Amino acid sequence: MRLLEMNHIKKSFDGQEVLKDISIHVDEGEVLSIIGPSGSGKSTMLRCATMLETIDDGAIIYLGDKAAFSKDGHAVYAKAADLKKIHSYYGLVFQNFNLFPHYSVIKNITDAPLRVQKRNKSEVYAEARELLKKMGLEDKENAYPYQLSGGQQQRVSIARALAMKPKILFFDEPTSALDPELTGEILKIIKNLAAEKMTMVIVTHEMNFAKNVSDYVVFMDKGVIVEEGKPEDVFNSENPRMKEFLGKFE
Ligand code: ADP
Numbered sequence: 001m002r003l004l005e006m007n008h009i010k011k012s013f014d015g016q017e018v019l020k021d022i023s024i025h026v027d028e029g030e031v032l033s034i035i036g037p038s039g040s041g042k043s044t045m046l047r048c049a050t051m052l053e054t055i056d057d058g059a060i061i062y063l064g065d066k067a068a069f070s071k072d073g074h075a076v077y078a079k080a081a082d083l084k085k086i087h088s089y090y091g092l093v094f095q096n097f098n099l100f101p102h103y104s105v106i107k108n109i110t111d112a113p114l115r116v117q118k119r120n121k122s123e124v125y126a127e128a129r130e131l132l133k134k135m136g137l138e139d140k141e142n143a144y145p146y147q148l149s150g151g152q153q154q155r156v157s158i159a160r161a162l163a164m165k166p167k168i169l170f171f172d173e174p175t176s177a178l179d180p181e182l183t184g185e186i187l188k189i190i191k192n193l194a195a196e197k198m199t200m201v202i203v204t205h206e207m208n209f210a211k212n213v214s215d216y217v218v219f220m221d222k223g224v225i226v227e228e229g230k231p232e233d234v235f236n237s238e239n240p241r242m243k244e245f246l247g248k249f250e
């Protein structure tokens with residue numbers, strides 16, 4: 001089942017076109033990796049998908065069980081009620097964790113399900129503790145972010161995103177602020193989520209990970225999709241820009 005379509009997205013900042021007619025789609029249970037040099041528009045694309053940025057043109061369509069929502073460039077936003085629905089479709093995990101520094105771990109995880117989704121408190125806490133266990137952090141629920149390593153903070157932010165029960169989880173370079181050994185622990189968690197068929201869109205510089213875990217890979221450069229397809233095809237592409245980019249990782 002198709003969960004998300006981004007069709008012909010254009011986005012400029014100060015007259016500079018950062019996304020030039022970008023189209024992607026995400027199917028349920030699939031892992032889509034987005035790779036490409038710094039400045040190519042990867043974060044902007046995720047920020048548009050998650051409505052942290054507006055788009056200038058094109059459409060972003062979240063296809064749910066029954067409903068489809070769209071946001072066209074000029075045709076502004078969905079009604080507030082629909083926006084709220086769209087927001088609970090996805091979660092976003094940032095490069096720099098973005099935890100609330102003044103909230104404990106458990107409060108970071110339970111805050112949005114309680115406040116935004118208005119779900120039952122004991123149920124939300126029980127699920128949060130399950131998620132912490134899954135992340136290997138069952139003894140950290142009362143810790144504050146500053147008391148945790150980067151890898152632990154990132155695991156909390158993954159738990160926080162999962163607590164909203166998103167249909168799609170977006171990651172923007174989830175390991176690039178981490179040391180290599182901590183990178184491995186986060187990649188393993190994402191790999192486990194992939195094995196559970198969590199639908200994920202991952203911007204990453206971890207080429208082996210993208211090659212081994214993705215169902216589909218998109219290579220962006222200077223605001224356009226230069227190459228896309230199954231990992232074995234994209235990573236063996238003869239496209240000169242693709243080859244030059246991959247060459248930097250050897
Ligand atoms: P990537 O994530 O691939 O490194 P980004 O999407 O962050 O690329 O950035 C793409 C381009 O858009 C860059 O040139 C960047 O400077 C510019 N850009 C991103 N966000 C903004 C913004 N809020 N205002 C102005 N320029 C921006």
Ligand code: MG
Nearest residue numbers: 042043044172
């Ligand atoms: Mg980026």
